[in-house]
Amino acid sequence: MDQTEQNKLKALVGQEAVKYVKDGMLLGLGTGSTVRYMVDALGKRVKDEGLNITAATTSTRTTKQAESLGIKIVSLDSLDHLDLVIDGADEISDDFQGIKGGGGALLWEKIVANTAKKYMWIVDESKLVHKLGKFPLPVEVIPFGSVHVFNRLEKMGYKPTWRMDGDKKFLTDEKNYIIDLHLGEIDKPHELYDKLIKMVGVVEVGLFLDRVNDVIVGTANGPVVKHAR
Template sequence: MAALTPNHQELAKQLAAQAAVKLVKHNDIVGLGTGSTASFALSALSDRLKDGLQVKGVPSSLQTEEQAKALGIPLLPLGEVGEIDISIDGADEFTEELQLLKGGGGALFREKIVASLSKNRIVVVDSSKKVSQLGAFKVPVELAPVACRYVLDQLATLGGKTQLRHKNDTLFVTDNQNYIADVDFGLIADPQALAIQLNQIEGVLAHGLFIGLATKVIMATGEELVVFEQDQKGS
């Protein structure tokens, strides 16, 4: 498959996001993802609200919260929501088996909570995000600052080459006031096993391996949509 140009990539993201927003129903509680593709979904959802749709959104980051408020989307705080009808978010990588690698935008903890609360988990991507095996993109790991040295040492024992994320020459700090380590494990033979190992490290709040947290992936390839769903390879 030919690589998309930047312009075509943005158009593909927009197309996938619009398709996902069509799945939102009246009075749904909607999980709002973070990142460039999720931003297109917010705009599309705002357009549907203008046409009379009534929903309440649950933002996965402060950035998303600000954009949703600016677009007039009514919001509920994540910490007070017990169930979400449908969530729409992007991914940095995905496989046909619906294994995801996320967290490039730094919102992985709240994104994972939103996905875990959701009955219908929709992931929207352009075709550049599809891989046969996760791991070309580094695995983000959100960690408590007080456990920084310990967590980095533990990640090294798992074979990861680790670098703390920086932004503008300073340590990147998440919405939860934590650090992110970007860990290069190479191509990951068993993402589920690695996810379990990462979960067992004290001081790790979340990691970017999203296993069993997608119902459907909507991928745009130019002007065409390809849908991958649970228990099937693709359609």
């Protein structure tokens, strides 16, 4: 799939996702290239229909985009829940487990997801896989002692690399680093998550397990809605 076709599918699912947004909703807005199309479509509804929504976001990038389109953004801590969270994903397995964090927002994304009554992923069909692992697994770590965490992950055989931003280490919105693990295939994602999250210095892991309710997939034949739980 070339980039032009992929972008068309991303725009398609973004437009489909905002059909689930109702007036008065408390909404969570994710991060990533597919979500950008969704936020654009949401901004159009706010402008054209006078749609009244309040939203919290998973990154400063999404906040800036949403506010520029007239979408009301508030602090997550000012809300007791979110009716619907719409986010992207980097990989989704046959059993609806996911890898997220390719955009570097996995910590905020997981915090926002935890407040959702309904949690939706929007992806193009290239993100669907039988097993997770081809996409590098992001692990967010605090800077202090991070080299020791990296070395430990290397000794465990997880093939870590630093997420870079030019010639410097990439910084998340929380000013943490990301180490990407090149695993190839993840046979037991729950066991892996449990092992990684217990490591001192690890803040969060990009495995999003047993969370998503619905997935909208962009295909050449139109959007397909899959119900996970």
